[in-house]
Amino acid sequence: MDTIAITDVAPRDGLQNQAVAIRTADKLELIRRLAAAGVRSVEATSFVSPKAVPQMADAAEVVAGVNAALPALRMSTLVPNLKGLERAHAAGSREIAVVLSATETMNQRNINMGLDQATTVSEETVAQARRLGLRTRAYVAVAFTCPFEGEVPLATVVRLARRMRDAGAEEIVIADTIGAASPAAVKARFAALREEMDIAALAVHLHDTRGLGAANAWAALEAGVRRFDASVGGIGGCPFAPGAAGNLATEDLVLMAEGSGLRTGISLDGLLDAVEFAESLLGRPLGGRSSAWLRRQRDKRVAA
Numbered sequence: 092m093d094t095i096a097i098t099d100v101a102p103r104d105g106l107q108n109q110a111v112a113i114r115t116a117d118k119l120e121l122i123r124r125l126a127a128a129g130v131r132s133v134e135a136t137s138f139v140s141p142k143a144v145p146q147m148a149d150a151a152e153v154v155a156g157v158n159a160a161l162p163a164l165r166m167s168t169l170v171p172n173l174k175g176l177e178r179a180h181a182a183g184s185r186e187i188a189v190v191l192s193a194t195e196t197m198n199q200r201n202i203n204m205g206l207d208q209a210t211t212v213s214e215e216t217v218a219q220a221r222r223l224g225l226r227t228r229a230y231v232a233v234a235f236t237c238p239f240e241g242e243v244p245l246a247t248v249v250r251l252a253r254r255m256r257d258a259g260a261e262e263i264v265i266a267d268t269i270g271a272a273s274p275a276a277v278k279a280r281f282a283a284l285r286e287e288m289d290i291a292a293l294a295v296h297l298h299d300t301r302g303l304g305a306a307n308a309w310a311a312l313e314a315g316v317r318r319f320d321a322s323v324g325g326i327g328g329c330p331f332a333p334g335a336a337g338n339l340a341t342e343d344l345v346l347m348a349e350g351s352g353l354r355t356g357i358s359l360d361g362l363l364d365a366v367e368f369a370e371s372l373l374g375r376p377l378g379g380r381s382s383a384w385l386r387r388q389r390d391k392r393v394a395a
């Protein structure tokens with residue numbers, strides 16, 4: 092049976108933009124529950140400016156906590172520059188992700204650099220991470236539509252993905268930052284990208300703003316993609332990208348994949364446990380499009 096690899100980005104994408112402060116111990120408990128559900132890879136935190144994103148100020152403590160409690164869990168951390176890499180490495184992170192957006196304005200708003208500088212800084216950061224022996228991912232953000240500049244040319248996405256691959260990034264993550272992609276656009280992007288690079292090195296990171304996250308994930312699957320980012324409970328959103336709602340929920344992706352004969356190794360009941368824990372932290376109902384149904388099924392099973 093075919094398998095897909097899922098990186099749960101809830102601890103970073105999901106928690107970076109919350110109004111309530113989350114304690115480090117609670118972040119670690121969320122990650123522990125994800126691992127207990129069978130999630131093998133998480134994006135745990137980001138080493139960014141605490142002035143820009145106060146919710147990620149405890150990044151070093153999160154990395155140390157995961158390394159101590161869950162040494163076998165694959166853990167990535169987002170770093171926007173060499174300073175972030177230095178902090179991540181010192182904290183014991185063994186895998187990093189750089190974030191390059193495909194437009195001038197999105198890079199300015201997100202990391203205070205233009206497109207050329209962001210590309211060079213991302214290349215230098217990936218190359219230095221490789222020298223340090225770290226695993227590397229590179230996001231190409233706003234790979235479909237930019238909230239400031241509109242539709243992004245396919246050729247730009249391919250060019251930036253190639254630059255990141257040539258710099259040494261082992262995984263290139265094509266991101267629909269504001270959830271504006273369609274299945275046809277996903278298909279076209281991956282068809283073009285796979286002409287240039289190994290499809291096994293490509294991943295997709297979808298936001299579910301318009302309810303098309305699962306359809307877009309299916310289009311990526313059909314295009315040969317087997318690496319997916321998703322976020323338990325559907326929490327997520329970049330604070331610097333207006334209109335960015337939550338990520339494709341991990342439970343929706345797992346339900347769709349397992350129902351289509353693809354193995355994820357992840358338990359839906361385990362994910363519900365993590366969703367409910369996240370709800371207790373954030374004080375509001377969470378969950379992907381499938382989670383009300385999933386909860387009813389579970390409750391019926393428990394009552395029987």
Ligand code: HMG
Binds near residue numbers: 139143
């Ligand atoms: P800047 O102000 O231009 O940085 O910020 P700078 O180099 O001029 O330095 C200013 C100060 O920040 C200095 O400190 C630096 O040391 C410090 P001071 O001398 O004033 O005390 N600094 C740092 N501190 C901690 N960690 C660092 C770091 N770098 C510099 N890494 C910077 C530039 C990139 C730092 C800032 O803009 C930033 O942190 N941005 C955060 C961006 C972010 O986290 N965005 C959300 C994640 S991306 C996302 O969600 C999209 C994604 O999910 C994919 C998708 O959906 O598309 C990944």
Ligand code: MG
Binds near residue numbers: 266268296327338
């Ligand atoms: Mg995101």
